[in-house]
Amino acid sequence: MSASQKVVVVTGASQGIGAETVKAFRKLDYRIVATARSIKPSDDPGILTVAGDIADPATAHRVITEGVARFGRIDTLINNAGIFIAKPFTGYTAEDYAAMTGVNLNGFFYITQLAIAEMEKNRSGHVVSITTSLVDHAIDGVPSVLASLTKGGLNAATKSLAIEYAERGIRANAVAPGIMKSPMHAPETHAALGALHPVGHMGEMSDIVNAILYLDAAPFVTGEILHVDGGQSAGH
Helix, strand or coil: CCCCCCEEEEECCCCHHHHHHHHHHHHCCCEEEEEECCCCCCCCCCEEEEECCCCCHHHHHHHHHHHHHHHCCCCEEEECCCCCCCCCHHHCCHHHHHHHHHHHHHHHHHHHHHHHHHHHHHCCEEEEEECCHHHCCCECCECCHHHHHHHHHHHHHHHHHHHHHHHHCEEEEEEEECCECCCCCCHHHHHHHHCCCCCCCCECHHHHHHHHHHHHCCCCCCCCEEEECCCHHHCC
């Protein structure tokens, strides 16, 4: 592998935004380390897949160590893995809390620590975390306390990382999506979900992928929470 070919780690890479992000970076000739619970091996020599639970620190360790062993470096980390459980606040169970904090917070913490340690060796790197616009604009009828607790924490951590590592050549940004078209939303729900956005429609997964690519190619941007939400965070 040429030393000029960059390496990106993508969590939650088996489907949805994660899978589309892998495709987009591969088209740019990045080497990819893709991880998810159910990810399958790839025939592409430029893609290393690592199956595992991102909430488990052992998975984070395998992703980074195997990625470095295969490709020699880590340039970008996309913290895409996340879960959303919509329940009234008093209806959340201990299992719900453990699941959401495990994936959304632990899944960010362990792998980001290890990735940044590798980035420091080259005094260059970038961390992008996928959060949610619900942090900034809660919606009546969409109960989201645990999403705001966990993803809001990532927004705050993004700004802290950006400042802590600014002089060491490492950037940190986040993308805060609105409601995107995906297999988890049945087509008959699209009109109602689209109406929750000032622009009147849901977003496409490509909107998030393009935001990630923009941030990765914007060396003067760090500490940014980029809202890709059809105007939700601006108001109604």
